[in-house]
Amino acid sequence: MSDLHPAVSSRDHISGDTNAPIVLVEYGDYQCPYCGAAYSIVKNIQKRFGKEVCFVFRNFPLSMHPQAQNAAVVAEFAAKHGKFWEAHDALYEKQRELGGPMYSELVKSLGLSEKDLQSALQNDEFEDHIRADIESGNRSGVNGTPAFYINGEKFDSPGGFQDLEPVIEELLRPTR
Template identity: 55%
Template sequence: MTKKLSLPVSEDDHAQGNARAAVTLVEYGDYQCPTCGVAYPIVKQLQKHFGDRLRFVHRNFPLTMHRYSEPAAETAEFAASEGKFWEMHDALYENQSEMSGDLFPELASELGLSPQKLEEALDGSNFTALIEKDIASGEASGVHGTPTFFLNGLRHDAPFDYETLKAAITAATEK
């Protein structure tokens, strides 16, 4: 049985691309997950290939087995509050091999964000409720690990290599 996205995509989501795109690709991801690190350039390649025909949405799904995944998600949400979600999203994946507590203020500084404000946000768990909302919607949608993708609201249970996702997105654009 194909699982459906329990929480429809809305303005509250972090989305890139045309809101009226033929296909919306939602990823539940964990910034420290090595498999999500593999998926990151594949998604970028798909975005380039499909252009305005694809909207990409990222939702946080930090796994407890990854020590820095929760603070990484909070760091991305902090950046979002400052209008720089996608810059931080990309920086976290592009620096995944350096993931540590020291990386977050360093990336904030590189993006022109206040490392002190970030530290205060992390200490205060300011963005925990947003992340918990993503986790709850993921669990309700049948997400058990990362990355988990949804195409136009239906879980993509096939492999997420470039060619397989490209074919699935192409098929979805023809529906």
């Protein structure tokens, strides 16, 4: 792993086994249209490669997106109740509806308290966690979203995140 990229830890949102041959880390912003497009690619990668890929998501809300920070809080609020991935997926699938009404509907659908969510939003309950993700991204060279790392190395491709799947396929070829 790169010295700059922090290792995956229990504070991360992890889908899969961290000992998988491929560990894909995304720094994402729930309101970023490019992250929205990358979401379906990551889902395809997870479906296609299964246990060979571990996916890790870290928050990187950009200030130019007015709902990005609150959406990250909603995801962290859901995570506190063991429902991060459900919230993560819903936030991307309903990206054009981000805002108070959508957040209320989402937490209700997850069986969580709207009142507790409002308290979390007002009290910056998850600010430290989100800030730690942003600082981790900054140290790792993230300068926009989505930013991907494969096995600790920054993923840079002229084709952008659309090249993730073929690159992962190529990396897995020797192990198959």
